Amino acid sequence: MFGAGSIGCYLGGRLAATGAEVTLIGRERVGAEIRDHGLRLTDLHGSDIRVAASDIAFDTGPESAATADLVVVSVKSAGTPEVGATLASAIGPGTVVVSAQNGLGNADTLRAALPGHVVLAAMVPFNVVHRGDGHFHQGSEGDLEIEQHPAVPAFAPVFADAGLPLHPHDDFRSVQWAKLLLNLNNPVNALSGLPLREELSRRPFRRALALAQREALALLAARGIAVAKLTPLPPQWIPRLLTVPDGVFRVAGSRMLAIDPHARSSMWDDLEACRRTEVDWISGEIVRLAEASGTAAPVNARLVALIREAEAGGNRQWSGDALLADLRSQWGPRKPAGKRQRN
Ligand SMILES: NC(=O)C1=CN([C@@H]2O[C@H](COP(=O)(O)OP(=O)(O)OC[C@H]3O[C@@H](n4cnc5c(N)ncnc54)[C@H](OP(=O)(O)O)[C@@H]3O)[C@@H](O)[C@H]2O)C=CC1
Numbered sequence: 322m323f324g325a326g327s328i329g330c331y332l333g334g335r336l337a338a339t340g341a342e343v344t345l346i347g348r349e350r351v352g353a354e355i356r357d358h359g360l361r362l363t364d365l366h367g368s369d370i371r372v373a374a375s376d377i378a379f380d381t382g383p384e385s386a387a388t389a390d391l392v393v394v395s396v397k398s399a400g401t402p403e404v405g406a407t408l409a410s411a412i413g414p415g416t417v418v419v420s421a422q423n424g425l426g427n428a429d430t431l432r433a434a435l436p437g438h439v440v441l442a443a444m445v446p447f448n449v450v451h452r453g454d455g456h457f458h459q460g461s462e463g464d465l466e467i468e469q470h471p472a473v474p475a476f477a478p479v480f481a482d483a484g485l486p487l488h489p490h491d492d493f494r495s496v497q498w499a500k501l502l503l504n505l506n507n508p509v510n511a512l513s514g515l516p517l518r519e520e521l522s523r524r525p526f527r528r529a530l531a532l533a534q535r536e537a538l539a540l541l542a543a544r545g546i547a548v549a550k551l552t553p554l555p556p557q558w559i560p561r562l563l564t565v566p567d568g569v570f571r572v573a574g575s576r577m578l579a580i581d582p583h584a585r586s587s588m589w590d591d592l593e594a595c596r597r598t599e600v601d602w603i604s605g606e607i608v609r610l611a612e613a614s615g616t617a618a619p620v621n622a623r624l625v626a627l628i629r630e631a632e633a634g635g636n637r638q639w640s641g642d643a644l645l646a647d648l649r650s651q652w653g654p655r656k657p658a659g660k661r662q663r664n
Pocket residue numbers: 323324325326327328329346347348351381395396397398400403404421422423424445446447448449450586587590596599
């Protein structure tokens with residue numbers, strides 16, 4: 322696992338717990354935490370798994386990757402070029418590399434750095450919260466998805482044994498777009514300063530997310546880009562669901578609210594840790610799609626700008642009403658791509 326953070330420690334720990342030989346590659350502060358406490362991996366269904374420090378290796382450098390069958394990359398997107406360059410001189414022939422990152426382009430970045438290697442994109446649908454002292458908690462549901470490839474059956478059983486089945490997809494880009502639409506909530510969540518469940522329980526924040534999703538969906542439809550159905554509702558219907566009153570959403574959106582009350586988006590984690598966020602790889606993709614279509618994506622562009630401001634110390638405690646009013650004002654005299662709809 323290259324990137325021992327929330328995802329790397331959770332996936333790596335679950336694999337190690339069923340006997341897989343796993344090395345976590347990460348920062349010394351995380352290595353010290355695991356040496357002191359081992360790993361504790363819990364989920365929303367009450368699963369509680371312990372991995373002793375002696376049962377999982379930890380390195381700060383890439384040496385162990387030289388003999389690995391599989392390297393799963395789980396750093397934030399800004400770190401991908403460095404990981405690609407590091408792996409290029411570290412891994413042996415035949416090592417398969419899987420990107421378990423959000424966004425569209427991380428696997429491509431790794432592929433460019435690792436010609437001759439199989440590099441596959443995967444998608445983690447659930448949230449992981451780092452609760453400290455080696456404890457990582459899966460706060461929402463879902464199975465891992467992966468690009469279809471002949472290399473997958475060699476390692477899929479190890480994931481299945483660990484309770485993390487991999488679902489291969491022929492059209493993985495459509496899966497990545499579907500996840501990106503859900504991740505458009507990351508900047509809204511990060512700007513709200515609230516846990517995900519609390520934020521999604523408040524209609525003005527859901528309306529803000531619906532604005533961002535509608536803008537993205539209109540651009541995707543105009544370009545004929547397919548979006549996979551990852552949730553019971555098709556992605557095109559989710560903005561409508563988001564805008565219903567709170568009481569209705571508590572019932573109709575109960576699956577979206579089935580999140581640990583403490584879970585936050587990974588973008589909130591980044592702001593909290595004063596790290597560069599992944600907003601350029603999430604909302605920024607919609608802005609670039611609009612530019613490539615000769616139009617604008619003012620709502621998503623504004624979310625990028627607000628996250629930039631928050632990275633520089635700006636407001637991270639927006640009220641739902643203020644954020645929604647700010648995003649609506651971006652429409653101005655211009656129309657966003659697609660039909661204008663009130664959220
Ligand atoms: N957290 C979540 O719930 C989810 C996250 N994701 C996605 O998964 C990916 C990983 O996210 P997450 O686990 O939250 O990220 P984290 O920031 O928690 O973990 C990444 C870790 O990798 C470390 N790291 C970065 N570069 C290197 C390097 N060159 N060598 C060693 N260690 C390095 C980071 O250290 P440092 O911070 O010091 O750079 C950090 O500790 C992201 O793309 C995210 O969007 C997807 C679904 C859910």
